[in-house]
Amino acid sequence: MTRYSLAIDIGGTFTDAVLLASDGRSFVDKTLTTHDNLLEGFFRGVELVTGRAGIAPQEVDDVVVHATTVVTNALIERKGPPVALLLTEGFRDILYIREEHRYDMYDPQIEFAEPLIPSDRTFTLNERVYADGSVGRPVDADAVRAVIAQCRAQGIVSVAVCFLNSYRNGSNEEEVRRIFAEEAPEIYVSLSSVIAPQMREYLRASTVAINAYTVPITRPYLTALIEELKARGFSQQPLIMLSNGGVIGAERASTMPVRMIESGPAAGALVACYFSRIFGIPDLISFDMGGTTAKACMVQNHEPLVTGTFEVDRRYRFKPGSGMPITVPSIDMIEIGAGGGSIATVDDLGLLKIGPESAGSMPGPVSYGRGGTDPCVTDADLVLGILAADRFLGGDMQLDLAGAQGAYDRLGDQLGLSREQAAWGVFEVVCEQMAAATRTHATERGIDYRGQPLLAFGGAGPVHACMVGELTEASSVIYPPLASVLSAFGTLVTPAQIDLVRSHVATLDTLDWDGVDRVLSSMIAEGATALGEAGIREADYSFAYAVEMRYLGQQSEVRIDLPGDPRQARSAEDIRRLFEAEYDRQYGLRLDGMQIEIVNWLVTASGRQPDRHAGQGGSGTQGRGQETRPVHIRGVAEDVPVWRRDAITDADRIAGPVIIEERETTIFVLRGWDVTRHESGSLVAAKTGEK
Secondary structure (H helix, E strand, O other): OOOEEEEEEEOOOEEEEEEEEOOOOEEEEEEEOOOOOHHHHHHHHHHHHHHHHOOOHHHOOOOEEEEOOHHHHHHHHOOOOOEEEEEEOOOOOHHHHOOOOOOOOOOOOOOOOOOOOOHHHEEEEOOEEOOOOOEEEOOOHHHHHHHHHHHHHOOOOEEEEEOOOOOOOOHHHHHHHHHHHHHOOOOEEEEHHHHOOOOOHHHHHHHHHHHHHHHHHHHHHHHHHHHHHHHOOOOOOOEEEOOOOOEEEHHHHHHOHHHHOOHHHHHHHHHHHHHHHHHOOOOEEEEEEOOOOEEEEEEEOOEEOEEOOEEEOOOOOOOOOOOEEEOOOEEOEEEEOOOOOEEEEEOOOOOEEEEEEEOOOOOOOHHHOOOOOOOEHHHHHHHHOOOOOOOHHHHOOOOOHHHHHHHHHHHHHHHOOOHHHHHHHHHHHHHHHHHHHHHHHHHHOOOOOOOOOEEEEOOOHHHHHHHHHHHOOOOEEEEOOOHHHHHHHHHHOOOEEEEEEEEEEEEHHHOOHHHHHHHHHHHHHHHHHHHHHOOOOHHHOEEEEEEEEEEOOOOOOEEEEEOOOHHHHOOHHHHHHHHHHHHHHHHOOOOOOOOEEEEEEEEEEEOOOOOOOOOOOOOOOOOEEEEEEEEEEOOEEEEEEEEEHHHOOOOOEEEOOEEEEOOOOEEEEOOOEEEEEOOOOOEEEEEOOOO
């Protein structure tokens, strides 16, 4: 009996929908994101794909998975409700002082992102937990009630609590939450001991502040989603994509929105791993370009790089430390403001600049005909002839070619170039920006990007990936099936998963295994609860373990994945050998005689890997390159063959330049690359060396 699973990925410009049948059939569509009411676009996407499949909502009986930009949008736009921060007395200015690190020591005009919670909404309590976890001074209930009165007077709807050393003992924070629940149950309360139970005060404060800022947005949003799905006859509770690449129940996700910031991009990185296994390629570069941003992730040994901290709202794109840090596990990727809706401008020096400002879905690029006037990347693709005005989204969305040409006439006048030269300049510059970001991301992590295949997806990714591949010296560019909506598809091939971290600092020589047992058991219990809420059977639970370690006195840690449950062997020497081997691999040396310190213990709780796939075959019947279209490439107009993707068979080898069209996106391959079809349905452009 056929089962159906549904995925909806809300991006900055488009909302992608994928309906997958258990027999491999897939139904996909895209609709413009409705920023004023995200659920409107969500259910528009649902109606489009269920209509294509000819099924009722009740027949979606597998899973409903959702990736969303609602948290990211709230942080970037700074349109959240009034939020307060409650700290230990004497630490009032932690969000302003940060960690006293200057990300650019030679810049006298250095700027940081403004704290989400200003000082006039920051309160302190005369409480204290000592470094060993003992309570030196309990919470004064009357003082908490005084804070509640001030919060109500200022219209506060959410409070972040971050007390000193609460990662060792969160009882004082829990007492604050208890009093708020009794006296002001309408105010959301986020505790650092729950959201980010790790050492380093500023990181915890920043993380819990972001969570508190976004909870009043995500809770109503996801509650409304659950209720509307039920009202429409869906039998499944929705699962939400997290930044770590796993999915979890919507109810739990709504209480920890800080884990949802990289929701959609993480799904794209995970599906890149899925295709790396299909192709038998352990290392590749995931390249996801949508309407608003482009993302790159390095896949190593079929797994994405993972980081314990990342930043949002950076003042400078490539400057770590210039944004707001978050200490939760996340897929390690770089994201820049370079998408189909990125706006092209001329700066004060007369130089062409692309993004990071985006036209989004409203008004969108000029060619969308929704009131946009600024020339965008999609407009350039249309002016160059790469896109066809009457075939965007299979012809369902007519593009305004004359409007785009007018916008590039104006941009060309500013640059002293023709319309087509200006458009090609935009095409080249945006590709170079994405390639530069990819090179920087890889180099900073000690990875040689040269020669690695590029997996291209997203609505605009296949249009630009071949040139990005040239600039990163890629050996090949892979265009998977469902490329335009691949992040949405990725949520359906991702297991339920939650990553948990606890600081429990000790040297290997003084390791208290009973204490370690308590820490790990607590995380295992929390992970099991989360998996159960996501509908995972207990028989399918699995747990993986890791530690973050350093030589005593160092500032940064090295992550060490453990081969099994460390509580069984209780061997500090085994952990020492793993650390020394990994440290030697990363830095080329060992510090013999130095004490080694464990800082954090990590547990990953996962469900079973879903067995879902999408079939796609070539018919070889129609659209086999009889048509050509004039395309302006590097200042020269030439007739370029146009193929339909579903017409390409395993026997075909197509030389670039060539345009390959499918309903939701367009593939543009340059001269010097040949295209073949892989048995998975992917198209692969390989470098031939021809100029």
